[in-house]
Amino acid sequence: MYVSLGPAKVGFTFPGISYLNHSFSNLFKMKLLVCISQTPDTTAKVSFKSDGKEFDAAGVQFIMNPYDEWYALVRACELRETLGGSVTALNVGPATNETTIRKSLAIGADDAVRINADPQSAGFVAKQIAEYARIQNFDIIFLGKETIDYNGSEVGAMVAEYLDLPYISYASKLELNGNTATLERDIEGGVEVLEVDLPFVVSAAKGMAEQRIPNMRGIMTARTKPLVEVAPVAYEESAKTVQFTLPPAKAGVKLVDPADMDELVRLLHEEAKVI
Amino acid sequence: MVLVFAESPRGTLKKAAFEAVTYGKKTADLLGTTCVALTLGTVKNAGELGVYGASRVLNISDGTFDHFDSQAVAAAVATVAQKEGATVVVLSHSSTGKSVAGRLSVRLNAGLVSGVNSLPTVQGAALRVKKSVFSGKAVGEYEIDSAVKVLSLMGNAVKPVAGGAAVSVENVTATPTGRIRVKEVKTQEGTVPLPEAEIVVSAGRGMKDPANWGIVEDLANTLGATTACSRPVADSHWRPHHEHVGQTGIAIRPNLYIAIGISGAIQHLAGVNNSKVIVVINKDPEAPFFKAADYGVVGDLFDIVPRLNESLKKFKAAH
Numbered sequence A: 001m002y003v004s005l006g007p008a009k010v011g012f013t014f015p016g017i018s019y020l021n022h023s024f025s026n027l028f029k030m031k032l033l034v035c036i037s038q039t040p041d042t043t044a045k046v047s048f049k050s051d052g053k054e055f056d057a058a059g060v061q062f063i064m065n066p067y068d069e070w071y072a073l074v075r076a077c078e079l080r081e082t083l084g085g086s087v088t089a090l091n092v093g094p095a096t097n098e099t100t101i102r103k104s105l106a107i108g109a110d111d112a113v114r115i116n117a118d119p120q121s122a123g124f125v126a127k128q129i130a131e132y133a134r135i136q137n138f139d140i141i142f143l144g145k146e147t148i149d150y151n152g153s154e155v156g157a158m159v160a161e162y163l164d165l166p167y168i169s170y171a172s173k174l175e176l177n178g179n180t181a182t183l184e185r186d187i188e189g190g191v192e193v194l195e196v197d198l199p200f201v202v203s204a205a206k207g208m209a210e211q212r213i214p215n216m217r218g219i220m221t222a223r224t225k226p227l228v229e230v231a232p233v234a235y236e237e238s239a240k241t242v243q244f245t246l247p248p249a250k251a252g253v254k255l256v257d258p259a260d261m262d263e264l265v266r267l268l269h270e271e272a273k274v275i
Numbered sequence B: 001m002v003l004v005f006a007e008s009p010r011g012t013l014k015k016a017a018f019e020a021v022t023y024g025k026k027t028a029d030l031l032g033t034t035c036v037a038l039t040l041g042t043v044k045n046a047g048e049l050g051v052y053g054a055s056r057v058l059n060i061s062d063g064t065f066d067h068f069d070s071q072a073v074a075a076a077v078a079t080v081a082q083k084e085g086a087t088v089v090v091l092s093h094s095s096t097g098k099s100v101a102g103r104l105s106v107r108l109n110a111g112l113v114s115g116v117n118s119l120p121t122v123q124g125a126a127l128r129v130k131k132s133v134f135s136g137k138a139v140g141e142y143e144i145d146s147a148v149k150v151l152s153l154m155g156n157a158v159k160p161v162a163g164g165a166a167v168s169v170e171n172v173t174a175t176p177t178g179r180i181r182v183k184e185v186k187t188q189e190g191t192v193p194l195p196e197a198e199i200v201v202s203a204g205r206g207m208k209d210p211a212n213w214g215i216v217e218d219l220a221n222t223l224g225a226t227t228a229c230s231r232p233v234a235d236s237h238w239r240p241h242h243e244h245v246g247q248t249g250i251a252i253r254p255n256l257y258i259a260i261g262i263s264g265a266i267q268h269l270a271g272v273n274n275s276k277v278i279v280v281i282n283k284d285p286e287a288p289f290f291k292a293a294d295y296g297v298v299g300d301l302f303d304i305v306p307r308l309n310e311s312l313k314k315f316k317a318a319h
């Protein structure tokens, strides 16, 4: 996709690579990046290794993080289908993640990149994504609104800051008109409608697209699409996990006589003290 | 110094800001330092942050900040944090805070823990904090040892404490750097947004038909509660999409969550099981939700909900 040099972008350069370079090398060809993560299945039983520092993956089924799959990836594929260009799926993870990465190719990504490292923290992952994206000059970098395991909602903002790009979080709608995107973003009790020029970083929430089930053809072609492995860059951690614990079990439900709602009100007031 | 970025949606500081300042003040006390609050744009009641523990309140009055842009906000907060020598930066884990926290951590080269839900403990030069992970199925404890630390605070995790007095607002400056053009902000006026609500009345497919929602709304009105719903209810457009709670919807942690005709699927629980007290009304005694509930009523919701509402009205009239 052609990216014009609007006044807002004058002087905007990535270290070593000028913005001009970005604009003209990608003439009419939109480059989209979708960051996909792998998470335990929604219904997985959560337990930790005996030192309490690490998730116990034994017997756990892993899936592509739903926001990345259903909304970010599908919307990127839709844009490519109507406007041309390419969709690259990127995962920071070990070789065992390749089943998940192949699924993103089956759903519609053109190629995939795996940065070969354990995704130790949001900071680590964001650094890896940013360093890869910095040399590739993507027009839009898509993420999911959060991972369903560590629930950080951190990576997108970090990537955007590393690359000095605008960031729209929790977007439930994304339309593109030339170089300008119109987005809707979920905020407390409502939505915000905004406009931004390419390039930018966006995290996807419910509403941006409809889930796609990969079809047979997708699954077949996924096998032959390129999946490149990239080495990670160094990163210094400044936050570490002390331990994970399981919350104390609920005391058990107190059943209230359906004929006596005064009693429920009394319990909520006197015992639970919530009204 | 602990710097709190106090967000002011549409020009007014709200509960999230008071919670963040209360948390910042308590953290400052633990560290033997002061708590300073920063507000951006046109803010009606900035000085009020003194009441919740800010010894100084700073404001960048540039109207450009009235429209949110994470790039501009992060740059402004980072500039002030560096100028004032903040060692901890606190913000709300809201739609605003979530877009800013990660940017700040990169800018300030600071360790970040987002969505913390209790006060930190001090470990020498490091801080330990806790947050809920795996959609409420576990608690993670983290230690941050960078010189500057960024924490975003989960809504409803601390109660705002009004112990101090209002202070006068000091003006500071920073150049806005945003590139987003906000066209419109659509909000439901008059109701407390779900993430901030202290009481939530939620209903599911057991309601049978959207036309039946009157009894749910009546109950919510009596309680001053915000209404929510399960995913199939939002998916079939019985209720607006912003009411959808759960793993794919909004995660909430009210003091009281009343679930009406909701089975309690694990993906639903993921968004609500951090609620302090859960009441379940369901005709099926085997509904999984009862396992996650504090109080349960087994019976027909069409019979129970109106009678619960009457009992509550009686209670409200007497108290």
Ligand SMILES: Cc1cc2nc3c(=O)[nH]c(=O)nc-3n(C[C@H](O)[C@H](O)[C@H](O)COP(=O)(O)OP(=O)(O)OC[C@H]3O[C@@H](n4cnc5c(N)ncnc54)[C@H](O)[C@@H]3O)c2cc1C
Pocket: A042, A066, B203, B204, B205, B206, B207, B229, B230, B231, B232, B233, B244, B245, B246, B247, B248, B249, B260, B261, B262, B263, B264, B265, B266, B267, B268, B271, B281, B282, B283, B284, B287, B299, B300, B301, B302
């Ligand atoms: C990946 C994934 C993500 C998901 N995310 C979410 C999410 O974010 N939020 C969410 O809610 N769901 C989510 N779901 C769906 C979830 O699995 C359930 O299907 C859904 O929560 C069920 O909604 P429900 O309880 O309203 O309906 P049902 O499961 O149909 O339950 C209706 C309940 O109403 C009761 N009932 C019926 N009539 C009456 C009556 N007259 N009086 C009293 N009780 C009555 C029934 O006993 C039953 O328990 C997700 C699913 C998947 C696979």
Ligand SMILES: Nc1ncnc2c1ncn2[C@@H]1O[C@H](COP(=O)(O)O)[C@@H](O)[C@H]1O
Pocket: A035, A036, A037, A038, A065, A067, A068, A090, A091, A092, A093, A119, A122, A125, A142, A143, A144, A145, A146, A147, A150, A151, A152, A153, A154, A155, A156
């Ligand atoms: N290991 C990873 N590899 C690629 N993308 C990731 C990874 N972890 C997180 N992301 C992306 O960042 C988003 C937000 O993650 P988080 O900040 O961890 O909640 C996810 O929805 C993904 O799009």
